[in-house]
Structures are given as structure tokens and as C-alpha cells.
Amino acid sequence: MAKTRQNWTAEPWQDSEMLECTMVIPESDNCATIAFRPPSGAWFDYQPGQFLTLDLPVPGGAVQRTYTISSSPSRPQSLSVTVKARPGSVGGRWLLDQLKPGMRLRAYGPAGQFTFLRHPAAKYLFISAGSGATPLMSMTTWAWDSGEMPDIVYVHAARKPSEILFRRRLEEYASRVPGLQLRFTVEEVDAYAVWPGYHGRLSQIMLGLMAPDYLEREVFCCGPAPFMAAVRDMLESLGFDLARYHEESFDAPALVEVPVEPSPPPGAAQIEFALSGITADCQGDDTVLAVARQAGLNIPSGCQFGLCGTCKVLKREGEVLMVHNGGISEEEIAEGYILACCARPQGLVSVEV
Amino acid sequence: MTDQGNLRSLLQAQLSGQSLARPFYTDPGLYQADLDNIWYREWIFAAPLAELPKAGSYVTFQLGGYPVLVVRGGDGEIRAFHNTCRHRGSRICPKESGQATKLVCPYHQWTYDTNGQLLWARDMGPDFDMSSHGLQPVHCASAGGMVYVCVARNAPDFAPLREAADRYAAPHRPDELKVAHQSRIIERGNWKLVMENNRECYHCAGSHPGLCRTFLDDPDLFGSGDSQGSALGAAHVERCEAAGLPSRYLAPEDELWRLVRIPLVGETVSYTMDGKPAAPLLPGMPFANAGTLLFYHYPNTWNHYLSDHVLNFRVMPVSATETEVTTSWLVHKDAVEGRDYDLTRLTEVWIATNDEDRRVVQENQLGINSPAYMPGPYSQRQEGGVIQFVDWYVRSMLRGISGPARVAAE
Ligand code: FES
Ligand SMILES: [Fe+2]
Numbered sequence: 081m082a083k084t085r086q087n088w089t090a091e092p093w094q095d096s097e098m099l100e101c102t103m104v105i106p107e108s109d110n111c112a113t114i115a116f117r118p119p120s121g122a123w124f125d126y127q128p129g130q131f132l133t134l135d136l137p138v139p140g141g142a143v144q145r146t147y148t149i150s151s152s153p154s155r156p157q158s159l160s161v162t163v164k165a166r167p168g169s170v171g172g173r174w175l176l177d178q179l180k181p182g183m184r185l186r187a188y189g190p191a192g193q194f195t196f197l198r199h200p201a202a203k204y205l206f207i208s209a210g211s212g213a214t215p216l217m218s219m220t221t222w223a224w225d226s227g228e229m230p231d232i233v234y235v236h237a238a239r240k241p242s243e244i245l246f247r248r249r250l251e252e253y254a255s256r257v258p259g260l261q262l263r264f265t266v267e268e269v270d271a272y273a274v275w276p277g278y279h280g281r282l283s284q285i286m287l288g289l290m291a292p293d294y295l296e297r298e299v300f301c302c303g304p305a306p307f308m309a310a311v312r313d314m315l316e317s318l319g320f321d322l323a324r325y326h327e328e329s330f331d332a333p334a335l336v337e338v339p340v341e342p343s344p345p346p347g348a349a350q351i352e353f354a355l356s357g358i359t360a361d362c363q364g365d366d367t368v369l370a371v372a373r374q375a376g377l378n379i380p381s382g383c384q385f386g387l388c389g390t391c392k393v394l395k396r397e398g399e400v401l402m403v404h405n406g407g408i409s410e411e412e413i414a415e416g417y418i419l420a421c422c423a424r425p426q427g428l429v430s431v432e433v
Numbered sequence: 434m435t436d437q438g439n440l441r442s443l444l445q446a447q448l449s450g451q452s453l454a455r456p457f458y459t460d461p462g463l464y465q466a467d468l469d470n471i472w473y474r475e476w477i478f479a480a481p482l483a484e485l486p487k488a489g490s491y492v493t494f495q496l497g498g499y500p501v502l503v504v505r506g507g508d509g510e511i512r513a514f515h516n517t518c519r520h521r522g523s524r525i526c527p528k529e530s531g532q533a534t535k536l537v538c539p540y541h542q543w544t545y546d547t548n549g550q551l552l553w554a555r556d557m558g559p560d561f562d563m564s565s566h567g568l569q570p571v572h573c574a575s576a577g578g579m580v581y582v583c584v585a586r587n588a589p590d591f592a593p594l595r596e597a598a599d600r601y602a603a604p605h606r607p608d609e610l611k612v613a614h615q616s617r618i619i620e621r622g623n624w625k626l627v628m629e630n631n632r633e634c635y636h637c638a639g640s641h642p643g644l645c646r647t648f649l650d651d652p653d654l655f656g657s658g659d660s661q662g663s664a665l666g667a668a669h670v671e672r673c674e675a676a677g678l679p680s681r682y683l684a685p686e687d688e689l690w691r692l693v694r695i696p697l698v699g700e701t702v703s704y705t706m707d708g709k710p711a712a713p714l715l716p717g718m719p720f721a722n723a724g725t726l727l728f729y730h731y732p733n734t735w736n737h738y739l740s741d742h743v744l745n746f747r748v749m750p751v752s753a754t755e756t757e758v759t760t761s762w763l764v765h766k767d768a769v770e771g772r773d774y775d776l777t778r779l780t781e782v783w784i785a786t787n788d789e790d791r792r793v794v795q796e797n798q799l800g801i802n803s804p805a806y807m808p809g810p811y812s813q814r815q816e817g818g819v820i821q822f823v824d825w826y827v828r829s830m831l832r833g834i835s836g837p838a839r840v841a842a843e
Binding site: 127193198382383387388389390406407408409411412 | 489532534535537541542544552553555559562563564
């Protein structure tokens with residue numbers, strides 16, 4: 081007889097549903113972990129190490145930003161990203177200053193290939209710098225939660241001891257399993273505070289001390305591009321087989337970020353499908369594609385997140401708000417084309433459909 | 434009829450200085466052998482650089498059995514790929530040329546970046562590895578403002594050609610040209626007949642009244658030699674070299690390609706009906722009457738670099754008895770049609786010449802189709818270029834069928 085399920089009777093979250101911010105937890109200066117839940121009660125299904133793309137309604141125009149996920153899918157009730165606002169950052173700044181529990185965001189994904197689940201190995205070496213720690217934290221939590229003793233050397237480079245991300249949580253894990261070894265190095269120490277760890281930039285010699293058996297480990301690295309390049313060079317010159325080296329850039333989004341026109345709050349809107357002689361009332365946050373469907377019209381589409389360009393149609397009149405992922409060129413936009421899947425009508429809009 | 438042994442004996446029976454035996458121009462099996470041994474091994478001219486002016490510009494074409502796609506990426510690099518989706522193989526770009534933001538398969542919308550990387554494929558499951566389903570690359574390189582591709586696993590060394598062609602073409606500013614016009618015609622003749630016809634001007638006086646107003650049909654100038662046999666040619670090269678224009682005859686030992694600058698008739702400067710320029714002087718040229726820089730590369734292109742425009746000719750085999758010839762007229766990108774040049778004046782001579790050549794090639798093919806055809810002698814004086822081309826062809830085929838790759842049992 082089938083046993084009834086106690087939990088997860090709901091379906092996993094789909095990115096057609098907006099996410100609600102539930103917690104903002106400070107990590108260090110200019111850095112916080114932000115937790116989300118789907119209002120429907122859905123759970124999160126993804127792979128540790130993947131990223132999420134968020135639509136951020138920053139003043140002066142919406143932007144899309146991708147963040148690697150710092151929570152682990154072994155804890156599927158909520159999902160978190162850990163965001164550091166670097167000087168001049170727009171999206172990070174908005175998340176830290178403006179996002180409050182209860183606010184809802186449009187999110188896409190999770191997606192990405194950077195996960196140790198794709199590369200099973202007996203031993204791992206995780207190397208990160210700055211907020212590049214997030215996907216590795218996700219993988220470490222997954223490993224710890226798996227109930228099998230993980231064998232991971234976790235190397236992290238921070239500017240100061242107080243900026244080592246997730247330090248307390250990692251120490252808690254590490255103190256309960258022998259296989260998880262923590263190795264931290266910092267560029268500067270805080271005055272009058274004891275720092276017994278490594279000091280200075282990660283180097284070949286340091287790496288040899290941190291993980292003497294690095295040649296036997298599957299390496300996952302995340303951090304700023306120059307940091308990752310240095311790690312790659314180090315490993316290569318030490319004779320490491322780069323087929324077992326994997327990296328993820330935490331600051332280069334996997335999809336193109338496109339600033340768009342300032343967004344008025346969604347209001348009543350109307351779309352005229354000029355070639356079909358149909359006019360439909362809708363909301364300012366409906367997509368042209370969805371409204372067309374509801375009106376019984378079919379615009380060919382593929383990805384539905386502004387990448388493939390299949391849903392490109394000509395706009396005759398009116399304004400749309402469009403956050404796309406590179407499926408349309410600036411020139412095409414200038415010529416009046418829009419991607420129906422990610423264009424939202426602002427007032428009255430007429431399209432050639 | 435064209436198994437290895439047969440082909441070898443046909444090639445070995447071929448006498449230098451004579452036209453080829455009938456099967457070389459008519460037989461589908463031999464046509465396939467041409468593809469296997471030459472077209473799938475050599476660098477093939479694909480498109481003028483000017484046809485790929487910005488990120489996302491692409492050109493497609495059929496190279497024998499291979500649909501090929503050449504595209505300029507967001508980083509400005511030009512790359513070539515097999516134009517076949519990694520899903521179920523559909524052609525990704527059906528158009529001959531265009532502008533793409535992403536390369537999207539029209540069948541199931543698998544979406545690739547212009548660098549060939551697969552970005553998105555719907556519902557392929559969590560274990561699907563996008564990174565191992567990028568478009569298959571084709572070797573791609575450019576020389577003298579022309580993009581070449583090679584579908585072989587290992588491409589022949591391109592560096593000597595790139596160095597030479599870039600240097601010779603530099604005064605014509607290949608990076609600053611635009612396509613003013615392009616024509617595409619099908620000649621109902623074997624590709625070798627098209628090339629043979631190009632490699633001589635024995636037929637010019639009888640066939641090309643327009644071209645002969647400006648082109649000197651002196652075999653000492655354009656034949657297979659170094660053009661120094663002609664006093665006019667020698668003086669022209671001296672004068673151009675002194676003005677900084679690379680012009681002296683240059684070719685590798687196997688004569689796969691050649692560069693040489695030759696004069697035109699009298700004071701004429703360009704291929705127009707009156708011999709006057711058709712477009713503004715290209716900014717890198719010291720004077721207008723610089724003649725034409727001739728550049729061929731076997732098996733599929735010949736070109737003229739003039740002081741006011743550049744002509745690229747692309748030959749693509751379609752079947753044993755059909756060949757496509759694409760001609761591109763390139764002018765400086767700042768030149769404005771109607772103000773700086775007149776399209777009719779610019780193109781009329783070579784549109785007519787191409788059509789005249791199409792007719793002679795088709796008549797040639799029809800005659801060779803006759804069972805009564807037998808190889809005849811080429812004129813040593815007038816058809817040195819044809820002899821050289823046919824010798825190159827026979828050599829390449831023999832090398833192809835006896836290469837190590839052919840010995841392995843598959
Ligand atoms: S469906 Fe792919 S861009 Fe709209
Ligand atoms: Fe001709």
C-alpha cells in the first residue's frame with residue numbers, strides 16, 4: 081500500500097511564480113543573505129552550485145542580475161542568495177537597501193552547470209574568494225546534509241577575518257565531521273585580534289600546505305576572474321589535470337544584463353493585435369505573449385525568457401517594458417521590434433500580430 | 434567506374450598539356466572524388482570580410498555535402514560552424530546571409546550564442562550537458578580581406594597565405610570595404626571548366642568585348658609566369674613597388690595561389706566601359722592607374738584588387754555538371770551609391786563578362802558530354818595558366834587518394 085507523503089505534497093517551484101522575500105540576514109559590511117519563499121508553498125528543486133536570475137526594479141530602470149544560490153536544495157523550503165554590494169553596484173545596492181521581507185520579485189531559473197553533482201569524486205577541493213563562497217557553501221551544506229562523511233578541503237580567501245563568509249556555520253559543520261577541512265587566508269588582519277590562519281594571497285606554496293593531496297581532488301573554484309585565473313595557472317603549473325578543474329564566475333552573470341526603460345507601476349493596459357483586429361484589456365505586468373494567448377492568438381515562441389528571439393514581433397505604437405536576455409539586438413529594438421514573451425504593455429500598445 | 438584503382442589509372446594516364454579525360458568533367462563518382470580529395474581538404478574561400486561587418490552578421494553556403502555557417506561573434510571574431518543543429522541536425526540558418534542576435538534552430542528553438550555555445554534547449558532534463566552540445570566548429574581564417582574555411586580535421590597551414598595576401602591587399606584597405614553589389618549565377622558546367630576558363634584569356638578576344646576595353650589579353654602578363662616576360666608588366670611592377678604597392682609575382686612552390694599586379698590597357702584605371710574609375714580611389718592607393726592585383730587561390734577563387742574597387746569571385750561545385758559563381762563588388766565603406774558611384778557603371782562589365790563566361794563554359798560542357806570528345810592540346814603560349822591548374826589538380830588528386838588517411842580500413 082502506498083504510504084501517504086508527510087511533506088512535499090506540493091509541486092516544485094516554477095519560475096512563472098514570483099518569489100517573496102522572507103528574511104534579510106546581515107553577513108558582514110555591505111553583505112547580506114536574502115531568503116525567499118514561493119507564496120504558493122511550493123518547494124525548491126535545483127542543484128547545489130546553481131544560480132538564480134532576479135528582476136530588480138531599481139530606480140531608473142529594471143535590471144536583471146544573476147546570483148549564485150547560497151542555500152542548499154537539501155533544505156528545500158526556502159532559497160537564499162548572499163549578496164555583496166561592491167562599490168558602484170546597482171543591483172546589489174538595491175537588494176541590500178530596498179528589499180524588505182514581504183516584497184515580491186520575478187525570478188528565473190535556477191540554472192547553471194557549476195555543481196559537484198555533475199562530477200562525482202571521492203575528494204573535493206573547494207576554492208573561493210569573497211562572495212564566490214556562495215555556490216561552495218551550497219555544495220558543502222548538501223554534502224553535510226547527505227549524511228555521508230564528506231571529504232572536502234574548503235579554501236577561502238577574504239580581505240579580513242571578519243569578512244570570511246559563512247565562517248561560523250562552516251566551523252559548526254567541520255567540528256562534527258573529520259573530512260571537512262577549513263583553510264582561510266586573509267590579506268589584512270584586524271588589530272588586537274588573534275588570527276592563527278594563513279596570511280597573504282593564495283599561492284602555490286600555500287595551496288600545497290592547505291591540501292597536500294590536491295592532485296587527487298576534484299577542484300571547484302569561484303571568485304573574481306583574476307583570482308580564478310591565478311588558481312588555474314597555479315594548478316596547471318603544478319601538473320594538475322585541468323579536466324578536473326571547474327570554475328564559476330560569481331560576478332559575470334550567465335545571461336546578459338539589460339537595463340530597460342523606467343518602469344511605472346503596473347496598471348491597466350490594452351494591446352491591439354493590429355493584423356487580427358483583436359483588442360484585449362490586460363495589466364501592465366502581463367506579457368504580450370500571454371495576452372495574445374488569452375485572446376486566442378498564437379505568437380510562435382521558444383524559451384519564453386527573452387533569449388531565443390522566436391517571439392519577435394513588430395510594435396506599431398505604444399510603450400512596452402522589456403527585460404530580455406539577449407534575444408534581440410539594440411538595432412531591432414530601435415526598429416520597433418519587441419520580444420512578446422518578455423515585453424509588458426505600458427498603456428495602449430499596438431503590435432503586428 | 435571510379436573506384437580507387439580506376440581513378441588512379443585515369444589520373445596517371447593524364448598527359449600534362451592536354452585537357453582532362455571525359456569522366457573528370459561528367460562523372461558523378463569523380464565529382465565525389467573531387468570533393469573528398471580537394472574540396473574537403475583545402476582552404477575554401479567563403480565570403481568577403483565586408484559581408485560580415487558587425488556582430489551577428491552571418492553568411493551560409495553549401496560546400497559539397499557540408500552546409501557551413503560563418504558568423505561574426507559579439508567579440509568581433511569571425512568563426513565558422515557546421516550549419517547543423519546538435520539536436521536532430523536541422524539546418525540552423527536557412528538564409529544565405531543575414532543578421533542574427535542568437536543562432537536559433539527553427540525546428541525546436543535550440544539557441545546558440547554566436548560563438549557556437551548552446552545557451553538553451555527546452556526540457557532536456559537535469560542531466561543534459563549544454564556545454565557538450567555546442568555547434569561543431571569549422572576551421573576559419575582570413576587573408577587579404579577574404580574569409581576562408583576548411584572542413585578537414587586538420588587544416589593545411591594558412592600562415593604563409595595570410596601573411597602574403599594581407600600584405601598585398603593592405604593598400605586596398607580590406608577592413609574598410611563594403612559590399613556594393615553581389616551576383617550569384619549557376620553555370621551548367623563542371624567546376625574545373627569554370628576555373629580553366631578563368632585561367633586563360635585565349636578566349637577573351639572572341640568573347641569579352643566589354644572586358645577587353647580595359648583588360649590586356651597578353652598571355653605574358655596574366656598566364657602562369659611572373660608577368661616579367663612582358664616589358665609593360667615589368668615596368669608596371671617596378672613603378673608600383675616604388676610607390677609602396679606590393680606587386681611582384683609571389684606564389685608558393687606548389688602554386689596553390691598567386692599574387693601579382695598587372696597593368697590595364699593604356700591609361701584606363703578600372704573595369705568600366707570607358708576605362709575611367711567606377712568609384713572613389715581607395716584611400717591607401719598612391720595612384721589610380723595601378724592596374725589590378727590578381728589573386729587566385731585553388732580550388733575556388735580568383736580576385737581583382739583595383740585602385741577604386743575590389744572584386745571577389747567564389748566558385749562552389751553544385752554537381753558534376755553545375756557550378757555556382759558568386760561575385761562581390763566591394764567599394765570603400767564611405768562611398769555613397771548615386772553620389773560617389775553608379776551601380777550600373779560599377780558592375781556592368783563583369784556582369785556581362787560572367788554571363789559570357791557562363792555561355793562558353795556551358796558550350797564546353799555540352800561538347801564534352803559527347804561520347805566523341807577526346808582530350809585536346811592546350812596552347813603552351815596562351816594556356817599556360819590552364820596547364821598549371823590542371824597539373825595542380827592531378828597532383829592534388831593523386832596525393833589525396835594515396836594519403837595515409839585513405840589506407841585505413843573503415
Ligand atoms: S520566446 Fe525566446 S525570446 Fe521570447
Ligand atoms: Fe572569360
